[in-house]
Amino acid sequence: xPDPGLIILVALASVPLLVAAVATAPRAAGWIAAAVPALLFxxxxxxxxxxxxxxxxxxxxxxxxxxxxxxxxxxLSLLFALLITGIxxxxxLYAGAYLRGHPQIDxxxxxxxxxxxxxxxxxxxxxxxxxxxxxxxxxxxSFLLIGFEGGRxxxxxAAVQGLLVTVGGGLALLAGALLLxxxxxxxxxxEIAARAAEFAAHPWAPLVVALIVVGAFAKSAQAPLHSWLPxxxxxPTPVSAYLHSATMVKLxxxxxxxxxxxxxxxxxxxxxxxxxxxLTMVVGAVLALRETDLKRVLAYSTVVGxxxxxxxxxxxDPLAATAAIAFLIVHALYKACLxxxxxxxxxxxxxxxxxxxxxxxxxxxxxxTVAALGALSMAGLPxxxxxxxxxxxxxxxxxxAGMLPAAALVANTVTxxxxxxxxxxxxxxxxxxxxxxxxxxGFAMLAGPTLLAALGLLFGLxxxxxxxxxxxPAAAAILGRPTEAKLxxxxxxxxxxWLSVATIGAGLAGYLAWHRMQPLLAGVELFDRxxxxxxxxxxxxxxQRLAAWQTRAIQxxxxxRYLALSFLALMLPVGAAMVAGDGLRWPxxxxxxxxxxxxxxxxxxxxxxxxxxxxxxxxxIMGVALVxxxxxxxxxVLGAPDLAFTQFSVETLAVVLLVAVLARLPFRGTDPRxxxxxxxxxxxxxxxxxxxxxxxxxALAMPFDTTIxxxxxxxxxxxxxxxxxxxxxxxxxxxxxxLGEITVLGLAALAAxxxxxxxxxxxx
Amino acid sequence: MTGSLIxxxxxxxLLVTCVLLSVFxxxxxxxxxxxxxxxxxxxALGVIVYALAHGRARTLRMLRADPxxxxxxxxxxxxxxxxxxxxxxxxPLLTHQWGDLVLGPVALPLGTTLLFDIGxxxxxxxxxxAVVLPFAxx
Numbered sequence: 001x002p003d004p005g006l007i008i009l010v011a012l013a014s015v016p017l018l019v020a021a022v023a024t025a026p027r028a029a030g031w032i033a034a035a036v037p038a039l040l041f042x043x044x045x046x047x048x049x050x051x052x053x054x055x056x057x058x059x060x061x062x063x064x065x066x067x068x069x070x071x072x073x074x075x076l077s078l079l080f081a082l083l084i085t086g087i088x089x090x091x092x093l094y095a096g097a098y099l100r101g102h103p104q105i106d107x108x109x110x111x112x113x114x115x116x117x118x119x120x121x122x123x124x125x126x127x128x129x130x131x132x133x134x135x136x137x138x139x140x141x142s143f144l145l146i147g148f149e150g151g152r153x154x155x156x157x158a159a160v161q162g163l164l165v166t167v168g169g170g171l172a173l174l175a176g177a178l179l180l181x182x183x184x185x186x187x188x189x190x191e192i193a194a195r196a197a198e199f200a201a202h203p204w205a206p207l208v209v210a211l212i213v214v215g216a217f218a219k220s221a222q223a224p225l226h227s228w229l230p231x232x233x234x235x236p237t238p239v240s241a242y243l244h245s246a247t248m249v250k251l252x253x254x255x256x257x258x259x260x261x262x263x264x265x266x267x268x269x270x271x272x273x274x275x276x277x278x279l280t281m282v283v284g285a286v287l288a289l290r291e292t293d294l295k296r297v298l299a300y301s302t303v304v305g306x307x308x309x310x311x312x313x314x315x316x317d318p319l320a321a322t323a324a325i326a327f328l329i330v331h332a333l334y335k336a337c338l339x340x341x342x343x344x345x346x347x348x349x350x351x352x353x354x355x356x357x358x359x360x361x362x363x364x365x366x367x368x369t370v371a372a373l374g375a376l377s378m379a380g381l382p383x384x385x386x387x388x389x390x391x392x393x394x395x396x397x398x399x400x401a402g403m404l405p406a407a408a409l410v411a412n413t414v415t416x417x418x419x420x421x422x423x424x425x426x427x428x429x430x431x432x433x434x435x436x437x438x439x440x441x442g443f444a445m446l447a448g449p450t451l452l453a454a455l456g457l458l459f460g461l462x463x464x465x466x467x468x469x470x471x472x473p474a475a476a477a478i479l480g481r482p483t484e485a486k487l488x489x490x491x492x493x494x495x496x497x498w499l500s501v502a503t504i505g506a507g508l509a510g511y512l513a514w515h516r517m518q519p520l521l522a523g524v525e526l527f528d529r530x531x532x533x534x535x536x537x538x539x540x541x542x543x544q545r546l547a548a549w550q551t552r553a554i555q556x557x558x559x560x561r562y563l564a565l566s567f568l569a570l571m572l573p574v575g576a577a578m579v580a581g582d583g584l585r586w587p588x589x590x591x592x593x594x595x596x597x598x599x600x601x602x603x604x605x606x607x608x609x610x611x612x613x614x615x616x617x618x619x620x621i622m623g624v625a626l627v628x629x630x631x632x633x634x635x636x637v638l639g640a641p642d643l644a645f646t647q648f649s650v651e652t653l654a655v656v657l658l659v660a661v662l663a664r665l666p667f668r669g670t671d672p673r674x675x676x677x678x679x680x681x682x683x684x685x686x687x688x689x690x691x692x693x694x695x696x697x698x699a700l701a702m703p704f705d706t707t708i709x710x711x712x713x714x715x716x717x718x719x720x721x722x723x724x725x726x727x728x729x730x731x732x733x734x735x736x737x738x739l740g741e742i743t744v745l746g747l748a749a750l751a752a753x754x755x756x757x758x759x760x761x762x763x764x
Numbered sequence: 765m766t767g768s769l770i771x772x773x774x775x776x777x778l779l780v781t782c783v784l785l786s787v788f789x790x791x792x793x794x795x796x797x798x799x800x801x802x803x804x805x806x807x808a809l810g811v812i813v814y815a816l817a818h819g820r821a822r823t824l825r826m827l828r829a830d831p832x833x834x835x836x837x838x839x840x841x842x843x844x845x846x847x848x849x850x851x852x853x854x855x856p857l858l859t860h861q862w863g864d865l866v867l868g869p870v871a872l873p874l875g876t877t878l879l880f881d882i883g884x885x886x887x888x889x890x891x892x893x894a895v896v897l898p899f900a901x902x
Contacts, residue, residue, distance in 0.1 A: 641797035645789075649805035653892060656809065660816055660899045721862050721875055722794040730799060731877045731884070735858040738880075739842055742887040746835045749894040753832065756898040 002043045004073045004081075004124055005057050011040055011117035019110040026105050030096015030444050033109050037088035037116060044081045049073060051473045052482060056126060056190060065129075066181075072126035072190055075473020079325065080123040080247075080254055082470075087246050087336050088116050090448030094340055095238035097444035098347060108148060112239065115141035119247055123254055128177040128187040131255075135173065135219070138248050139166040145239040146232045158231040161536060165228045169218020173255075176211030179204060180262075193261040193480055206268050212259065213272050220252025220306045222276050223283040227533035230287075230299040237343030240295055245302045245335040250328065253309045257324070260313055261480025273314025274400065278407040280307025285414035289514070290521040294342040294352040294422050298335065301378075301418040304411045305331045308393065311407070313478065317399050321475040322467075322485040323392035329470060330377065330389040330456070337374035337452035338422055341367060344445055345426060350435030354421050355515065359431030363438035366446060368427040373453035375423030377460070379416040379507065380500065385459035385466070387500070388487055394496045409503065416507020421514055463487035564681065567688045575691040584694060585701035597637060604630035612685070615670050617662065625655050642726040775817035782810025790885050791878075800881035804888030811893060815900035823897065831893035838886025845879035 054074035147159030284303030467487030607626025793799030846858030
């Protein structure tokens with residue numbers, strides 16, 4: 001039985017190999033790439049625990065922080081792992097044909113394989129920190145995939161929007177996860193669940209719930225954070241099918257389901273999930289009716305589906321958990337299928353406008369058949385599995401109070417309309433001309449949607465099997481206790497059945513009226529002008545204006561102003577803190593300074609005065625050099641030869657550099673500042689000197705703790721094999737500090753190089 | 765060709781002196797005042813004076829290595845000198861190791877601290893050269 005933790009590592013390790021393989025054999029890319037998720041799928045089947053059981057394991061990661069690479073394979077994570085790898089295999093195969101001949105096909109498969117590995121890590125994680133890390137990795141790979149066609153500005157905007165929204169939510173999640181782990185005393189999700197009652201009583205519990213819910217809502221496109229999802233349709237269609245309908249957007253739902261045993265008893269949790277879930281259902285439904293682009297219609301119907309899932313998880317009845325899992329599977333099957341169909345239509349005809357595509361069934365009979373099968377499941381007609389799920393949905397929502405039953409009715413009706421618009425309308429009627437002559441695609445592109453549609457039918461005919469093997473263990477994980485999930489196709493003539501009939505009737509009527517209703521709704525400018533997408537744009541423009549303003553205010557380009565601002569920003573708070581905190585101290589003069597020390601200090605002071613008063617720049621440089629070398633000699637006298645050594649080298653370098661620069665620049669021998677500027681600069685300099693001096697004096701007045709220097713002195717030779725304590729500190733005792741410092745040096749050199757190089761680039 | 769004959773000749777001498785001195789200071793650093801930081805600065809100083817006298821292009825040819833590459837190699841060396849123990853699972857990052865290099869009758873005590881210090885040397889010298897060399901004339 002393979003170790004699930006090992007499967008994640010294999011998935012991660014396969015990414016660079018896959019890129020190399022695709023780069024060598026781009027024509028076979030789909031087949032090569034599909035082998036990876038297919039193998040992982042088999043691995044998960046082999047690793048699957050018996051229904052109702054779970055497998056736990058961990059690798060040490062940051063033991064000192066209590067963080068581990070801990071994984072858990074139970075009903076819920078197994079279901080997600082199978083969806084991710086199973087649908088992944090079909091979509092990788094499809095993408096190989098969809099992107100045939102694309103010059104960057106290797107980059108595409110690298111990003112999507114990285115995404116798959118990240119997704120597996122996130123759903124298998126039993127450690128909150130590990131979950132957040134992989135969660136962010138899915139956002140990053142999603143950014144790369146949405147922006148894959150980065151030449152188009154819409155793709156760039158959509159990629160940035162998706163990243164900002166999901167990573168912003170990820171920050172909230174990180175804060176929530178750290179607080180949750182801190183309160184519970186462990187980051188293991190499986191252990192936290194056991195302390196749910198304890199946690200609910202904690203005063204910070206509402207804050208934790210709110211933070212985690214925000215993270216999940218951003219990822220799962222809940223209103224009002226939904227608008228990034230339809231815009232993400234700028235990605236190639238396999239990405240839309242994989243990330244933005246079947247897997248990644250369900251990660252938020254997964255997290256809510258995973259943490260439901262912890263938070264489920266809290267009223268805030270129930271209110272947030274059912275409230276925003278219902279809102280999302282209605283918002284998505286209305287917006288779906290405004291679109292004509294096949295992919296955007298599907299995207300808004302995905303928003304509806306995500307709202308449905310969130311609302312179901314928020315309900316406390318066990319039936320809701322069963323309904324949530326059943327709908328999650330069904331939605332993944334039909335939505336991935338229909339996205340792939342939309343991709344085929346786009347690929348083979350050159351357009352995807354539902355209002356202009358007509359009569360494709362004659363030219364693409366196979367595609368039309370697959371589309372019809374997928375659409376029937378989406379519309380929830382028997383004997384497809386969509387019908388089973390919809391019956392469960394209504395049953396669960398009828399138990400809930402408030403807006404939910406009405407929202408469910410609206411959502412399901414619009415789902416029927418959307419299914420018709422995407423999968424029926426383009427294929428029937430009189431054929432309309434298309435940019436490219438329509439025809440059925442090859443095997444690689446048809447295999448995925450066909451299999452997904454066939455599964456929709458198969459599970460509809462065998463709902464009991466689906467319920468026992470997949471739904472029941474996953475629903476038990478949501479509830480945190482065993483449950484029984486009886487999925488049946490035929491319930492009899494119940495209220496729920498008549499609701500289904502009413503939904504399909506209303507949906508059919510809506511579908512027939514769609515070509516008149518859509519332009520009316522699309523004409524309402526209110527949505528475009530004040531919707532969250534417009535607000536996002538406004539916020540981003542505001543941010544840019546703020547950035548431009550503060551850049552103009554601070555980055556004036558004048559070196560003198562930079563220095564003045566830097567010194568003021570440093571010295572004003574320090575000075576204020578010292579005065580306010582009563583930190584001014586005067587050290588005793590014991591022992592009294594020796595005569596040559598006083599003389600050296602006088603020399604340094606003289607150099608400083610010369611630098612301040614000199615009108616000639618070379619004289620001023622000499623004054624500064626006198627200060628530097630004087631300080632170096634002072635170090636030497638006071639018994640710090642290493643410091644003196646460094647001071648001399650740096651000072652020499654500075655003088656050489658200044659002379660070299662002065663030789664190159666149009667040389668102005670004298671100080672060009674006006675009198676007012678000189679006075680202002682003197683003020684800044686005086687403040688800097690006084691505050692700096694006060695800090696040094698106060699530090700000297702503090703009693704000196706000799707424990708650490710004494711320890712270092714004693715241990716340098718025996719433990720670190722060096723007699724020069726300063727150097728031992730630099731390279732050994734505090735080597736990490738040194739590594740950090742030289743890294744900063746490296747970055748500074750690169751920045752300086754970039755600035756100084758510009759001149760050369762602009763040359764002829 | 766920029767500097768005067770005197771500058772060009774003395775710069776060549778200074779270069780050799782500075783580089784030799786800097787290596788000496790680097791190596792003695794563990795027991796006497798010195799080390800990679802100071803050594804790097806002194807070495808860079810010699811090269812910079814050479815560049816002021818002979819121009820940038822000629823200096824870069826003489827160096828055979830881009831200062832940015834020196835910087836990168838230095839950083840990697842410093843990191844690598846301390847990365848082995850944790851990779852082998854012996855001890856945390858940057859815990860240095862010591863041993864004797866036996867060459868016939870002489871046993872030379874050596875430690876990974878020297879590698880770290882060479883990394884510091886290369887980084888500091890690379891930094892100084894990368895920042896200053898653009899100012900040297902062609």
